[in-house]
Amino acid sequence: MALNRARIAVDAMGGDYAPDEIVSGALRAHDELDVDVQLVGDPETIEASLERQGLSSNIQIIPADGVVEMHEEALTGIKRKPKASVNVAMELVKQGQADAVVSAGHSGASMASALLRLGRLPGIDRPAIGAVFPTMDPSKSVLILDVGAIVDCRPKYLEQFALLGTIYSQCVLGRPDPKVGLLNIGEEASKGNDLAVRTYQMLADNPRIPFVGNAEGRDILSGNFDVIVCDGFVGNVLLKFAEAIGNVLLQLCQEELLRDLDDRDLSHIAPNLKRLKQRIDYVEHGGGLLLGVNGICVIGHGSSHAMTIFNAVRLAKNAVNNRAIERIQEKHLVEQ
Structure with a gap:
């Protein structure tokens, strides 16, 4: 695998704004991200x-036939449409013709296709989508998983998510001693539902997981945790709430902070607003990495526009260049 020139297969047909926004973002990534x-x-x-947008490129187009629609059941859809774009993209990775997949289409179909074609990593029962959130500390982010892959979890799944998050945080995000938390409604070990209470004990007893306790909702963006685990139902609600909050904050800043400012004042505050947008806007993160499968798969937001796709490709490239899958496998197998 070439580390300096990653090959990223982009599902051009997946997403609310496909193909135009997907094509535009992918083409920009091709031109600017090496x-x-x-x-x-x-x-x-x-x-x-490409013609409609006035774009021209020698970018490679891989033929596919059909797309798994959002209303279709994931497993049924990918089996009924073996040549659908997400399946063809996954097959490219399986055959070594691509190093990673990016798709903003049906997330369940992306996960099912990855499981069937790429397989699970040894010792992992269920994969998780890991999303990076900004925190109050501008130098830190927090990895939340799962944000939508598995909505009904068992304690052992959450334990595996915590392990995957620990290794990814160490090997890719550069956190040698990550602090892992369990999302809950209170700090005490006895708080929460049966899943939370049982998972707490498993995380506390696992020497491979640097577990520091429960994380409440107010702790998520505090910067006190590097990894926070939860089931996919809660995580997906959290992800979409965070997306909405980011948009609301940006709108309020524009309406309130820019009120009654003249052009000179605006020129001074514009750079600050741009940095604020970069810190809180989910578009800047591009999507989530599907951890636990034997290949690099970035699942983007269904509402992805061109900039989101550009950043999803960048996330995939970073995972490829950091040898994310190999390093997770090496560390996981060595410590088992």
Whole structure:
């Protein structure tokens, strides 16, 4: 695998704004991130999108037939449509023709396709989508998992999520001693539902997990935790709430902070607002990495626009260049 020129297969047909926004973001990533992007989908549709947007490129187009629609059941959809764009993209990784997949389409279908084609890592029962959130500390972020892959969890799944998050935080995010927390309604070990209470004890007893206790809702963005685990139902609600809050804060800042300012004042405050947007806007993060499968798969937001896709490709590239899967496998197998 070449570390300096990652090959990223992008599902051009997946997402609310496909193909135009997907194609635009992928093309920009291809031009600016020093990656080889492969657009997977219907060639005529992709070519028409390029022409419609006035874009020209020698970017590679990989033919696919169909897409798993959002209303379709995930497993049924990927089996009924073996040549769907997400399946073809996953197959490229399986065959070593691509190093990573990016898809903003049906997240359940992306996960199911990854499981069937790439397989699970040894010792992992269920994968998790890990999303990076900003914190109050500008030098730190927090990895939340799961944010939507598995909505009904057992304690052992959450224990595995914590282990995956620990290793990813150490090997890729550069946190040698990450602090791992369990999302709960109180700090005490006895708080929460049966899942939380049982999981707490398993995390506390596992010497491979640097567990520091429960994390309440107010702790998520505090910077006191590096990894926070929860089931996919709670995590997905949290993710979408965070997306909305980011947009609300940006709108309020524009309405209130810029009120009654003249052009000179605006020129002084504009750089600060830009930095604020970069810290809180989910678009800056691009999506979440599907951890626990034997390949790099970034699952983007269904509402992804071009900039989100650009950042999703950047996330995939970083995972490839950091040898994320190999390092997780090495550390996980050595410590088992």
